[in-house]
Amino acid sequence: MPNKFHNLTINGKLLFLLLFSSFCSFLFGGLFLMILEVTDFRRTAQDELIGLAKMVGNRSSAALMFEDVNLANENLLIFESYPLVGMACLFDSQGNVFAEYYKKHTAEKVCPESISDQQTAFIKFNLLTIVEPIEVDQNRIGSAYLYANLTEAYWQKLAFTLLIFMVLIL
Numbered sequence: 001m002p003n004k005f006h007n008l009t010i011n012g013k014l015l016f017l018l019l020f021s022s023f024c025s026f027l028f029g030g031l032f033l034m035i036l037e038v039t040d041f042r043r044t045a046q047d048e049l050i051g052l053a054k055m056v057g058n059r060s061s062a063a064l065m066f067e068d069v070n071l072a073n074e075n076l077l078i079f080e081s082y083p084l085v086g087m088a089c090l091f092d093s094q095g096n097v098f099a100e101y102y103k104k105h106t107a108e109k110v111c112p113e114s115i116s117d118q119q120t121a122f123i124k125f126n127l128l129t130i131v132e133p134i135e136v137d138q139n140r141i142g143s144a145y146l147y148a149n150l151t152e153a154y155w156q157k158l159a160f161t162l163l164i165f166m167v168l169i170l
Contacts, residue, residue, distance in 0.1 A: 026168070030161070030165055033161060033164070034158075034161050037157050037160075037161055038154065038157060041150075041153065041154075041157055042122070042150075045084060045128065045148070045150060045153065046120070046122075046128060046130075049084065049085070049128065049130045049146055049148055050120065050130055050132060052078075052079075052082065052085070052130075052146070053130045053131075053132035053144040053145075053146050054132050054144075055078075056075055056076065056078060056079075056088070056090075056144050057090075057132050057133070057134035057142070057143075057144040058134075059075045060072050060075045060076075060090055060099070060134065060142070060144070061134055061136050061141060061142075063075065063090075063098075063099070064090065064092060064093075064098060064134060064141045064142045065136065065141060069098065069099055072090050072098055072099035073099045073100075073101070075090075075099075076088045076090065076099055076100070076101035077101065079101055079103075079146075080103075083152070083153075084148040084149070084150060084153060085103070085146055085147070085148050086102070086103045086105070086147055086148060086149050087100070087101065087102050087103070087109065087111070087145075087146070087147040088100070088101040088144070088145065088146050088147070089101075089111035089112075089144075089145040090134075090142060090143070090144055090145075091111075091115060091142050091143040091144075091145065092141070092142050093140060093141050093142055095114050095115065095116055095143075097111045098142060111145065112145065115131050115143055115145050118131050118145070119131055120132070126149060126150045126151045126154060127147070127148070127149055127150070128146075128147075128148045128149075128150060129145070129146065129147055129148075130144070130145065130146040130148070131143060131144070131145055132144045
């Protein structure tokens, strides 16, 4: 390869350097774009799921106060339309499971026995747990717990980024 480069004309060498630097810039720009996309998606997904947990917690406060399990289960049905959420649980003030919702494909189909030691966090790169307190007049009457698997969404982001690369290459 070095001999072939030395045998090129000055125009060929300049063209090679231009193409090589463009390729490196494209590669680093693409990697930077992917990192930004994933970071932004993680933050956005976490914020959206925290908002959903707060909303369901607010809607379920009456169900927790009056021990209406049917109403609590109805409130959790909102997660059928959110593909990221695989499991949702409501806990009463003593930390016992009050109501629960599972999607069919969720591998882990059991609400945690206790969420006193859990907090909102990414368990792995693709698994997110949300824990939000449910309060009425600054008294904690329960907690909302969400379990989300972001694997499919990450693959969609990757496919979108690859599509952008293909368009740029063309």
